[in-house]
Amino acid sequence: MVAGSLMLISGASCGPSADSQDASAVKTYTGIGVVERITPSRQFVQIDHEDIPGFMDAMSMHFAVMDTSLLTGIGMADSVVFDVRVALDGVAIVRVDRLPG
Numbered sequence: 010m011v012a013g014s015l016m017l018i019s020g021a022s023c024g025p026s027a028d029s030q031d032a033s034a035v036k037t038y039t040g041i042g043v044v045e046r047i048t049p050s051r052q053f054v055q056i057d058h059e060d061i062p063g064f065m066d067a068m069s070m071h072f073a074v075m076d077t078s079l080l081t082g083i084g085m086a087d088s089v090v091f092d093v094r095v096a097l098d099g100v101a102i103v104r105v106d107r108l109p110g
């Protein structure tokens with residue numbers, strides 16, 4: 010209880026407002042989609058993804074990638090399953106795997 014309250018206070022003082030989320034909350038969601046674009050830096054990928062329950066509806070969007078090595082072996086038009094980490098400091102893909110077929 011005490012530790013949670015302290016985290017809420019520090020989160021409120023130095024970051025974006027948490028609103029409905031606990032300031033310390035980090036959530037990871039798993040999505041499925043098709044790679045539409047990989048930036049030359051390999052730090053961003055655009056994925057046309059299906060619904061990600063609890064996070065967002067189906068759409069094509071641009072994701073930051075936590076580490077460029079995650080995109081090794083991933084190419085345009087690949088079907089992928091990916092984990093996206095959602096935290097107060099941002100949203101980033103932390104896993105990408107090609108789906109067979």
Ligand SMILES: [Cu+2]
Pocket residue numbers: 058065066067068069070
């Ligand atoms: Cu989206």
